[in-house]
Amino acid sequence: MQQIFNRITQNIFKFLYKSFHSKAYKHNRRYWPYYKTVRNSEGDLEQLFFNKKLIADHTKPFKSQKNTCVLVATGPSVKDIDQRFLTNPDYDYIGVNGAISLDHIHFKYYVIIDFNFTTKRFDLILKVLNSDCIFFTTPRCLD
Secondary structure (H helix, E strand, O other): OHHHHHHHHHHHHHHHHHHHOOHHHHHHOOOOOOEEEEEOOOOOEEEEEEOOEEEEEOOOOOOOOOOEEEEEOOOHHHHHOOOOHHHOOOEEEEEEHHHHHOOOOOOOEEEEOOHHHHHHOHHHHHHHHOOOOEEEEOHHHHO
16 A cells, blocks of 8 residues: 555656656656755766765765776676685775675675666665665666
């Protein structure tokens, strides 16, 4: 019943947004009023809020002290990689989708842009959110 109420509420918000904003802003109607953005004087995105909670802050730059970054995804070949390579303290690791299930890797960054993955493997999403990595995703995946 709650899902039906949420869907109806979302459709009402989309209709209101469409009624009061030009077509140039139609890409935002799926997310309003849940998302709020803050831009600088040049129009660049600085902060993103979801349900009034800060989820992205580009006003504080981050820089790694390491020169090498390794992108780790899952697939059959990941079993053939030497474990020492995946635990090298001189590397930063970027995880993609289900790579969080590889418990021996400490990911500094994590990327999830596959909406289907977020709906089918929410257990792994929670694992990413409970880690201390810098997380990159799309608003659609946050729905």
